[in-house]
Amino acid sequence: MADHHVIIDNLVKTYPGAQKPSVDHVSFSLPRGEMLALLGPSGCGKTTILRMIAGLIDITSGAIRLDGTDVSSIPVYKRNLGMVFQAYALFPHMSVAQNISFGLEMRKVGRAEREERVKKAIDLVKLTGLGERKVSQLSGGQQQRAAIARSLVIEPKLLLLDEPLSNLDAKLRDEMRDEIRDIQARTGVTAIFVTHDQDEALSMADRLAVMSAGRLEQIGTPREIFDRPQTEFVASFIGAGTLFEGKVVEPGLALVDDLQTLRFVGDVPVGSRIKLMIRPHRLRLAQNEGGPNTFKGTVEHIVYRGQILTLNVRCGGRLLQADLPTHAGSLPDKGSEVVLAVAPQDLTLIGEVSP
Ligand SMILES: Nc1ncnc2c1ncn2[C@@H]1O[C@H](COP(=O)(O)OP(=O)(O)OP(=O)(O)O)[C@@H](O)[C@H]1O
Numbered sequence: 001m002a003d004h005h006v007i008i009d010n011l012v013k014t015y016p017g018a019q020k021p022s023v024d025h026v027s028f029s030l031p032r033g034e035m036l037a038l039l040g041p042s043g044c045g046k047t048t049i050l051r052m053i054a055g056l057i058d059i060t061s062g063a064i065r066l067d068g069t070d071v072s073s074i075p076v077y078k079r080n081l082g083m084v085f086q087a088y089a090l091f092p093h094m095s096v097a098q099n100i101s102f103g104l105e106m107r108k109v110g111r112a113e114r115e116e117r118v119k120k121a122i123d124l125v126k127l128t129g130l131g132e133r134k135v136s137q138l139s140g141g142q143q144q145r146a147a148i149a150r151s152l153v154i155e156p157k158l159l160l161l162d163e164p165l166s167n168l169d170a171k172l173r174d175e176m177r178d179e180i181r182d183i184q185a186r187t188g189v190t191a192i193f194v195t196h197d198q199d200e201a202l203s204m205a206d207r208l209a210v211m212s213a214g215r216l217e218q219i220g221t222p223r224e225i226f227d228r229p230q231t232e233f234v235a236s237f238i239g240a241g242t243l244f245e246g247k248v249v250e251p252g253l254a255l256v257d258d259l260q261t262l263r264f265v266g267d268v269p270v271g272s273r274i275k276l277m278i279r280p281h282r283l284r285l286a287q288n289e290g291g292p293n294t295f296k297g298t299v300e301h302i303v304y305r306g307q308i309l310t311l312n313v314r315c316g317g318r319l320l321q322a323d324l325p326t327h328a329g330s331l332p333d334k335g336s337e338v339v340l341a342v343a344p345q346d347l348t349l350i351g352e353v354s355p
């Protein structure tokens with residue numbers, strides 16, 4: 001951890017007059033060149049963390065280190081960070097090039113070098129030829145790219161992005177996701193990206209930090225977060241699924257909902273309480289009812305989604321969601337009886353699993 005590029009150490013923020021901290025002992029670190037997504041529901045403290053890193057607000061306690069240096073006492077403009085926020089905050093009356101050049105002028109970069117770097121930044125975000133346009137004459141996506149160019153032109157140590165895509169329509173958002181990821185990979189800049197959209201986080205980030213109510217719930221690769229959630233919050237925030245709580249009655253077998261048994265993979269001592277989640281795409285149609293990992297029920301609702309068919313199946317007191325591939329032969333109708341099954345290795349075990 002010592003040689004990590006960015007280290008966030010036990011960071012706390014309690015706003016003046018607030019009862020509870022908005023950011024509560026959060027620690028994480030980033031190696032150089034990593035893209036980390038900070039993910040969580042509205043109000044969990046994502047923007048507050050970014051604003052502390054940027055130096056826009058004071059920290060209550062803890063430390064932020066960039067390349068080994070505690071930045072707490074370093075003013076905003078000397079931290080050398082690139083920032084892209086939800087509202088692009090470009091100067092509307094200035095041209096694209098003037099906007100991008102602004103940070104270089106503030107840093108007293110000479111004219112020739114400025115022009116060179118601005119041109120490069122414009123090409124980088126694919127706004128070639130639009131340098132002289134006024135910002136007010138650009139589309140949303142173009143403005144967003146200009147904002148990114150402006151933040152990158154100063155060659156920041158760290159790029160901070162706070163929901164930069166939330167103003168864009170769905171199609172443009174998808175394009176810009178790829179674009180930002182690509183720009184980040186090409187420049188090798190370390191980046192922290194705030195979003196409350198799990199698809200965005202899963203598709204863009206090297207690692208995800210999932211937050212809830214000011215606390216860091218889990219940090220890991222998209223795969224680790226999705227397949228090995230450490231908490232119930234993470235399991236249900238990332239991806240849909242049905243949660244089962246029960247007791248391990250023999251090695252690899254849990255009793256849930258009194259009657260139902262589930263075989264799972266994982267070394268959990270007999271007698272332990274356990275939480276398991278079934279993701280909709282892990283369920284399949286089965287022939288034989290009875291035995292562990294099968295659920296008999298009635299199809300209450302069907303939604304056709306092209307590649308997949310989403311079923312809501314009423315099994316006793318539970319409504320199970322199953323996503324079935326539409327090419328998988330005959331599919332059930334609404335009102336019909338079905339048996340669903342899940343393989344033991346396809347169950348998501350929540351919490352620590354010893355190998
Ligand atoms: N200036 C402020 N003064 C007092 N409380 C604040 C201030 N700014 C934010 N908060 C509170 O701190 C908590 C975290 O806010 P923050 O803006 O960091 O959340 P967020 O995760 O970015 O949410 P969103 O996804 O809605 O942007 C919230 O409860 C919010 O009301």
Ligand SMILES: [Mg+2]
Pocket residue numbers: 046047048
């Ligand atoms: Mg926010």
